[in-house]
Amino acid sequence: MTAGDVSADATDVDPGTVYLVGSGPGDPDLLTVRARRLLEESDVVLHDKLPGPKIIEMLPEDRREDVGKRAGGERTPQSEINERLVELAREGKSVVRLKGGDSFVFGRGGEEAEYLAAHEVPFEVVPGVTSAIAAPAVAGVPVTHRDHASSVSFVTGHEDPTKAESAIDWAALAKTGGTIVVLMGVGRLPDYTKALREAGMDPETPVALVERGTWPGQRVATGTLETIVDARDERDISPPAVTVIGDVAGSRELVVDFLRNDYGPAAEGA
Structure with a gap:
């Protein structure tokens, strides 16, 4: 057969x-x-x-x-x-x-x-x-946080190319007030960050990109909804990577030194 x-x-x-x-x-x-x-x-x-x-x-x-x-x-x-x-x-x-x-x-x-x-x-x-939670976590970004986000939305940055139109309502996501986690979204980062800004999300909203989370050579780029594309290019972030959008990404600096000092490889590339 x-x-x-x-x-x-x-x-x-x-x-x-x-x-x-x-x-x-x-x-x-x-x-x-x-x-x-x-x-x-x-x-x-x-x-x-x-x-x-x-x-x-x-x-x-x-x-x-x-x-x-x-x-x-x-x-x-x-x-x-x-x-x-x-x-x-x-x-x-x-x-x-x-x-x-x-x-x-x-x-x-x-x-x-x-x-x-x-x-x-x-x-x-x-x-x-799932890397949607694990990759941000080892880089010092919790996808939910009592003080910053009580909800999280997981979306794909790489939909079925045969679809007539996107099934993702970025305008609705911009109004959720929680964390947005995008998987497989490095290439389309300019498109959806622009869509979120045009839908009314604050351009200063923190964003983190975590490349190859927990792999050898893990790397992280941070910025805002306005600057993250430049940060991606400066760090040469490539797939596979997870994008985290929301206030939780801004809390990363509070824990990353602890991760680096006490857990070594867990924060590699931080």
Whole structure:
């Protein structure tokens, strides 16, 4: 059976289980106990680059498949990943689909779960620590704070390109008064910071960009809604990175020295 032939008749082999695993923000110490056990025991792991280099290096080369970005900038289509999961499971294999952060927070885990269910393939969801919270936290930015923000909104900066128009109402977000966390939003930073300003958000609202949170080489850029694009360019911040918009980003300086002095690598790049 080929990767595209997911409708082939089932064989006498009992199907294996697919585990939709969130790897957390990238530090192997932040893997859940369940995730680490599955990585050690599974027959094959399908991953992209977002779990981070240290976690990927833990996986034996003969048991891992990179289904992320390919040479030349091409990406493995989601349809091919879905079909590969079904193919491997129908061979009786235990399969880990490893995603960065949490698979169900802008990780397309929901799409994969629907596909597996439609093809009657057993699967289990293993939640991970989402980078939307973890990356800002290790950089000294709490996404909520008793004195600064009692709500938080998580949005994607990289929507489905086939959509006729954006599903994100930036004008409404500008009026929430809480924290806005944008994942995968480095490239579109000028667009949504402008949209928020035009919707009435104070241009002096603090903003923090956290690149590769908990990874080797973590870096942080800070500024305001007006200046953060220049700060991004000066620091040469690149994906993957999390954007935090709101007063909580301004509280970072109060804790970053403590993180740097007492936790060392946790505040690397601060």
